[in-house]
Amino acid sequence: MSTQVSAKPRVAVLFGGRSSEHAISCVTAAGVLAAIDRERYDVVPVGITRAGRWVLVPDDPTLFELTGGKLPEVPAAGTRVALAQEVSEGALQNLDEPAAGVAALQRVDVVLPLLHGPFGEDGTLQGLLELSDTRYVGSGVLASAVSMDKQAMKVLLEGAGLRVGPWTSFHARRWAADEAGCRAEVEALGYPVFVKPARAGSSIGISRVQGPGELAAAVAEAVAHDPKVVVEAAVSGREIECGVLEDLAGGEPRTSVPGEVEVVGDHDFYDFEAKYLDSAGVRLTCPADLPAEVVASVRRTAVRVFEAMGAEGLARVDLFVDPERGEEGIVVNEINTMPGFTPHSMFPRMWAATGVDYPELVDHLLQLALQRPTGLR
Missing domain, CATH: 3.30.470.20 (ATP-grasp fold, B domain)
Structure with missing residues (x-):
């Protein structure tokens, strides 16, 4: 197994993504891009669009800052890149100009994955990086997923x-088949409760429920983001x-x-x-x-x-x-x-x-x- 890296490591800063936390990932990337010491690292910013396209983006943190309440987004325009299909080929490949561009992009020593939520923070991206033998910042597949x-x-x-704290969890299909049973479990927690998508972040899809009459709407909101729901008692x-x-x-x-x-x-x-x-x-x-x-x-x-x-x-x-x-x-x-x-x-x-x-x-x-x-x- 390899442990050698170049004298000046090349860092692919990866952000955006398909989750509902796309914009927050962009804001995070703006801060990190502004902080990386270019004297110590070569930086390759790679954005993932909401549709899942990987593109090279300008190395300009101001493009992805949160300004005036406007949420930033990775633009679809840009050279498409992808992780190499073989370990020996290096970490990144240019999909639009394979003959001319591969050499410039081939070597990436480490990926800094600044994605939040599903398709980035949940072990999926970590598995992809493991398959290509690419070093990356943060937890591995299992820890990220759980x-x-x-x-x-x-x-x-x-x-x-x-x-x-006290909690319960159920799938959308169980709510549809046995709403009374799910309600009984929630009732046992005592109101108020917090109803959450099991696999989302940034407080997206979360509702504070004061009583039984608000529960169905809260479950529907959570299920819009994840079919598995977690309900927590207020602590x-x-x-x-x-x-x-x-x-x-x-x-x-x-x-x-x-x-x-x-x-x-x-x-x-x-x-x-x-x-x-x-x-x-x-x-x-x-x-x-x-x-x-x-x-x-x-x-x-x-x-x-x-x-x-x-x-x-x-x-x-x-x-x-x-x-x-x-x-x-x-x-x-x-x-x-x-x-x-x-x-x-x-x-x-x-x-x-x-x-x-x-x-x-x-x-x-x-x-x-x-x-x-x-x-x-």
């Missing part, structure tokens, strides 16, 4: 002895997040100081609009104002979650915390293996507060990926 699936994630976390506590990074020297994963999310505007919860379109509606505090012993517990729990899921590279762990109850007051909400990475996102903000600035954070992730062996691991 972390994306809220039902599978909760089962694994509970199996590892971690505390999660009391402060919304705390903690970043995790693998250690370059192979030691225990590092953790950031925790941050806190508070919804202060006219939003029922931390939904898509609050996250990305209404900055006045949410307060992000970092570091979170927590007692030192609670901070230590949060950071220990974040490492436990990271390791229980078999995550690699990076993750953001989201928790509910009741500081009055110590360890007993920490409930795991979820793990995100490719968290929002705009300069204003909580993940890089937490690391900045810990002493790792945005460019250094990106460099750390690329160096981790370049250490990664290719082939069977």
